[in-house]
Amino acid sequence: MFARVLGHERQKNLLQRAVASSRLPHAYLFEGPEGIGKRLIALALTKMLFCANGNSCSECPACRKIDHHNHPDLHQINADGSSIKIEQIRALQKELSYRPLEAPYKVCLIDGAEKMNLAAANALLKTLEEPRAQTLLILLTPTPDAVLPTIRSRCQRLPFSRIPKEKLQEVLVEQLKIDDTQSHVLATLSEGSFKKALGKDRELYLQRRRDLLKNLAALSPGSVIPLLDLAQKLAEEKDLLFEILEIIQAFYRDLLLLKHGSPLEELVNVDMLETLEHVSRKEDVSSLLGKLSALMTSRRHLERNVNRQLAMEVLLMRLVA
Numbered sequence: 001m002f003a004r005v006l007g008h009e010r011q012k013n014l015l016q017r018a019v020a021s022s023r024l025p026h027a028y029l030f031e032g033p034e035g036i037g038k039r040l041i042a043l044a045l046t047k048m049l050f051c052a053n054g055n056s057c058s059e060c061p062a063c064r065k066i067d068h069h070n071h072p073d074l075h076q077i078n079a080d081g082s083s084i085k086i087e088q089i090r091a092l093q094k095e096l097s098y099r100p101l102e103a104p105y106k107v108c109l110i111d112g113a114e115k116m117n118l119a120a121a122n123a124l125l126k127t128l129e130e131p132r133a134q135t136l137l138i139l140l141t142p143t144p145d146a147v148l149p150t151i152r153s154r155c156q157r158l159p160f161s162r163i164p165k166e167k168l169q170e171v172l173v174e175q176l177k178i179d180d181t182q183s184h185v186l187a188t189l190s191e192g193s194f195k196k197a198l199g200k201d202r203e204l205y206l207q208r209r210r211d212l213l214k215n216l217a218a219l220s221p222g223s224v225i226p227l228l229d230l231a232q233k234l235a236e237e238k239d240l241l242f243e244i245l246e247i248i249q250a251f252y253r254d255l256l257l258l259k260h261g262s263p264l265e266e267l268v269n270v271d272m273l274e275t276l277e278h279v280s281r282k283e284d285v286s287s288l289l290g291k292l293s294a295l296m297t298s299r300r301h302l303e304r305n306v307n308r309q310l311a312m313e314v315l316l317m318r319l320v321a
């Protein structure tokens with residue numbers, strides 16, 4: 001029934017057993033990294049409950065409505081901007097006060113549950129404290145620690161872990177028709193996230209990664225103009241900046257591994273050995289550690305919304321020093 005969702009066998013079995021024995025809790029908290037399939041599993045679970053043929057057929061009207069996000073008994077809440085607001089929870093509570101229209105249950109997905117602001121979380125707490133029959137709440141979060149403890153304790157927690165790299169690599173080779181080197185890079189950088197490996201980050205992780213790292217490796221302490229140019233280009237990548245920092249971080253980590261004589265398959269950038277070896281000759285372990293720490297510092301600064309251009313200039317100066 002979960003055939004179309006890869007991995008997570010233990011979690012799928014557990015949910016299947018809960019449905020089969022009619023022992024669903026009133027609320028689940030699905031926790032685990034972004035993009036590994038939590039939401040897909042929540043939707044598959046909804047199909048199990050709603051399907052007219054009892055087998056998540058994907059063809060009956062109920063299954064099709066779920067696929068098209070227009071089933072009247074499936075409600076989904078996402079962050080409105082950076083937070084989930086109390087109005088959204090109130091609207092949900094109103095919905096939940098009616099009986100299901102077509103399905104045996106009302107299901108509500110709250111995606112990014114850590115984004116509920118305090119007022120919203122306290123409002124939801126009421127719903128969790130007085131659960132209604134025929135209602136299932138599924139909260140999804142990558143950071144359970146950021147969810148109110150009182151909410152966490154009223155949900156059945158179901159942790160999900162990253163897809164193992166080898167498994168992800170297998171799927172990538174099959175689905176994308178790419179070679180082993182590319183699938184290695186993609187599987188490693190996406191850290192077990194299908195969403196990352198198959199989504200908008202793919203091109204970033206393959207070709208643009210190479211261009212970026214070559215530009216970076218070509219910088220020298222004296223090359224001020226190219227450094228400022230690169231800083232500006234990076235600063236313009238508002239939406240991808242954290243992914244870009246991860247790419248640069250993986251590059252310096254590779255250099256460190258090279259210094260330690262680690263086996264090549266532990267590296268991320270296996271397709272750039274020449275560049276890695278070239279840069280590695282100019283670096284020692286302590287300067288590499290310093291650069292990795294500079295990367296972490298700039299990430300923290302960016303999380304606090306500092307001036308991106310300035311943050312990138314400071315970072316690059318540290319990296320070429």
Ligand SMILES: [Zn+2]
Nearest residue numbers: 051057060063
């Ligand atoms: Zn169906």
